[in-house]
Amino acid sequence: MKSVILEKIIIEVINLSKQYGGKDVLKDISLKVYEGDTVVIIGPSGTGKSTLLRCINLLTKPDSGIIKLDDIEITSPETNGDEVRQHIGMVFQDFLLFNHLTALGNVSIGLTKVLGMREDKAKEKAIKELERVGLGENVDQYPGQLSGGQKQRVAIARSLAMDPRVILFDEPTSALDPELIGEVLEVMRMLVKEGMTMLVVTHEMGFAREVADRIVFIENGGVVEEGPPNELFYSPKVERTREFLWKIAELYGQNQERSIDGDDQ
Amino acid sequence: MTEWMQILVNYWPEFVRGAKITIQLTLVGLGFGAILGLLSALGRVYGGKWVRRISVGYIELFRGTPILVQLFIVYFGFPDFGITFSRMMSAFIVLALNSGAYQAEYFRGAIQAIGSGQMMAARSIGMSRIKAIRYIILPQAFRIVIPAWSNEPISLLKASAVVFLIAVPDLMAQAKTIAARTFEPIGSYIAVAIIYLAMVIVLTMILNFLERRYKIPGLETEAQRT
Numbered sequence: 001m002k003s004v005i006l007e008k009i010i011i012e013v014i015n016l017s018k019q020y021g022g023k024d025v026l027k028d029i030s031l032k033v034y035e036g037d038t039v040v041i042i043g044p045s046g047t048g049k050s051t052l053l054r055c056i057n058l059l060t061k062p063d064s065g066i067i068k069l070d071d072i073e074i075t076s077p078e079t080n081g082d083e084v085r086q087h088i089g090m091v092f093q094d095f096l097l098f099n100h101l102t103a104l105g106n107v108s109i110g111l112t113k114v115l116g117m118r119e120d121k122a123k124e125k126a127i128k129e130l131e132r133v134g135l136g137e138n139v140d141q142y143p144g145q146l147s148g149g150q151k152q153r154v155a156i157a158r159s160l161a162m163d164p165r166v167i168l169f170d171e172p173t174s175a176l177d178p179e180l181i182g183e184v185l186e187v188m189r190m191l192v193k194e195g196m197t198m199l200v201v202t203h204e205m206g207f208a209r210e211v212a213d214r215i216v217f218i219e220n221g222g223v224v225e226e227g228p229p230n231e232l233f234y235s236p237k238v239e240r241t242r243e244f245l246w247k248i249a250e251l252y253g254q255n256q257e258r259s260i261d262g263d264d265q
Numbered sequence: 266m267t268e269w270m271q272i273l274v275n276y277w278p279e280f281v282r283g284a285k286i287t288i289q290l291t292l293v294g295l296g297f298g299a300i301l302g303l304l305s306a307l308g309r310v311y312g313g314k315w316v317r318r319i320s321v322g323y324i325e326l327f328r329g330t331p332i333l334v335q336l337f338i339v340y341f342g343f344p345d346f347g348i349t350f351s352r353m354m355s356a357f358i359v360l361a362l363n364s365g366a367y368q369a370e371y372f373r374g375a376i377q378a379i380g381s382g383q384m385m386a387a388r389s390i391g392m393s394r395i396k397a398i399r400y401i402i403l404p405q406a407f408r409i410v411i412p413a414w415s416n417e418p419i420s421l422l423k424a425s426a427v428v429f430l431i432a433v434p435d436l437m438a439q440a441k442t443i444a445a446r447t448f449e450p451i452g453s454y455i456a457v458a459i460i461y462l463a464m465v466i467v468l469t470m471i472l473n474f475l476e477r478r479y480k481i482p483g484l485e486t487e488a489q490r491t
Contacts, residue, residue, distance in 0.1 A: 059385060086391030096386035099484045100405045110390035113400050144483010162390055 007034040009071065010166050010197045011056060016065030018051055018221075025051045026062070027221040033166060036195040040208040040229075043218035044244065049201040052218070053168045056199070057088050070165060086114060089159030089167035093174050095151040097143040103130060103154045104139040107161045115162070129157040133187045149180030153187055160191075167191070169200040205248055209233055217241050268452035269459070276443050280460055283439030288464070290425040290435060294360030295418055301361060302368025307398065309369065310376050320369070327366035333427050335359045340431045356428040364421050371417065375410035376402060408479050415472040419465050426461075436460060 011033040018026040025048040033039050041049050054060040056067055058074060058081040067075045074084045098106050104126050111122035130139055133153040143151055152172055159167050172188070173181040185207050191198060192211045202208060208215055209229045216226040217238075225232065225241045236242045273280065301323075308320035327335065340355040350358065379402055387397035429438035440457035444450040 057389060059388060082388070082391050082393045084391075085389055088389075090386075090389040092382070092386065092389075094382065096382045098383065098386065098401050098405075100401075100408060100481055109400060110392070113396055114391045142482045142484070144481070158390065 007037075009033070010035050010069065011199065012066075012068040012071075013052070013056065014066040014068070016052070016055060016062050016067065018048070018055060018060065018062045020051075024221050026055070028065075029218070029221065029223060031216060031223070033197060033199050034213075035197055037213040038192050038198045038200065038211050039214045039216060040212040041199065041201045041216045041218055042203070042205070042208060042244070042248070043224075047219050048221040049218055050170050053090070053170050053199065053201060057090050057168060058084055059090075082114075086110075086162055087165045089162060089164035091152070091155050091159055091167060091169045091172050093171040095143070095148070095155045095175070097151055097154055097158075099143050102140050102142055103135060103146065103150075103157075106143070106154055107157045110158065110162050126157075126161055129161045130154070132160065132190075133157045134183070147180060148176045149183040152176065152184045156184075156187055156191075166197040166199060169198060169202065171201050171203070173202065173204055203248060203251075205233075205245070217244065219244070268449055269455040272443060272447060272449060272452045273456045273459070276439075276456075279439045279443060280436065280456070283434060283436035284460060284464065286434060287422065287425055287436040290356055290360055290428060290433075291418065291422045293357050294364045294421050294425065297357075297361035298364030298368050298417075298421070301365030302370075303372055305365065305369040306372035306376060309373055311394070311398065324366045324369050327363050328370070332359065332363050332424055333430065335363060336427060336431060352428075352431050352433045355431060356425075356433050360421065360425060360428075363424075364417060367420075368414065368417055371410050371414045372406060374413065375406040378409055379405050405484065408481060408484055411472070411476045411479065415469075415476070418468055418472065422464060422468065423461060 009032050011031070013029060013031040016026050016029045017024070029048075029052065031039075031052075041052070043049055051060060055062045058067075058079070062075065065075070066073055069084060069087065073079070074081075098109065101109060104123065107129050108122040108126035111117040111125060112119060117125070127136070127139055130136055133156055135150060135153055135157065138146060138150060138154075143154070146154065156167075156172075169188070173184050176184065181204070185204065188198070188200070188207070189211060200208075200212075212229050214226060215229050215232045217224045217232065219240065225236060225238045227237075232241060233245060236245065305320040305323055308316040309324070312320060336355065336359045339350060339359050340352065343350065343355075383401055383405065384394075384397050387401040388394070392400070425435060426437035428435050429441060432438065436457060440453045443456075444453035447453065
């Protein structure tokens, strides 16, 4: 890995807390994502993983704590959230493509309406991004005409088009049929290779083990354990981590094997 | 049986004159109603506390009272406060306000059917709320709303007949005059009913065309799902 001194922190979360209806969703959570790193967040459902991503993207307001993007505090009241979100990509579990726009329109609308890029320039870039995720043939199709895997790849292209500093993935494969998961993971692997900074919430342990620089295990709104995949998978320090990974392996066993098989190709 | 045909032929110019005014009333009511309806639907869904209250108040007030009462208040009541509108102006104002209240509810239904996910996705690429509404929410809402909203032009066209009660010379007023002149009320009213029916059929054809024209593959099912 890269030497620690040269690495630049892209996202830094410091003592973030969030309550919903008196219940702690995030408890004093801290997290760092270095440039070019892929950090995978794992943990049981309803433990605040999605909330954490939404806080980072300023879609949800935390109760306390600080979030920094490129060393600038974005949780301060003077921050323009719209401006910040231009630099943070987000990929959702249920794709959330704009249903009235073609694949091309989905990718280019941010360029024209947010960045003010000229129509033809935006189209050119959007086509390039769609080709990058392997959808050069599907530019004129509407979301309703695409498969789940294709939709999610359009969503990734939509994020990429904005040239974000970091992309947040919120369970990007959880809503997909098993046979469509591979194509999305493949695109994500490509991004890892290209050096994109990514923060990924997923249950795909094979993928996590393969590409993550660091894995963070979150439960009940707090970090239980974090470390490089080998450490977490083979010699977890906390008993609860071992227990969770064992349970996940049992549940998602087949997926895990398939994903690992995928690496060898 | 041929009474109404006779009347239709003999009084064709009068019917045309009346129909022109009816169409005018419908178009103006529909147009301004659409603006009012859209604004109050947006106010009701996205507005702060007070904007929401004002929107709901307006919608309930105009949906909750008979259009005839609204018309009489504006035409006969407002002069007491020193505000006088012509017959035609009173009819325009009341039809627009009344239609706006109904259209608001159609638009609100469509906006809410799109779901909060679309807004979140739009915000996630850096769009402001206004831009998200303008470029993501409304284009979808307009398409989803067409089938339900199609009731409104039809129902407004027919409802506009009440304006003859403040002596606006619309289609209905012409029928009344002709009935009095010919002493053949049944024939006159059947004739006018047929003209209304013909206008509604044409309108329905236009609306069906619009629905097909703006259809997007998978949009409705997708929107209902999210």
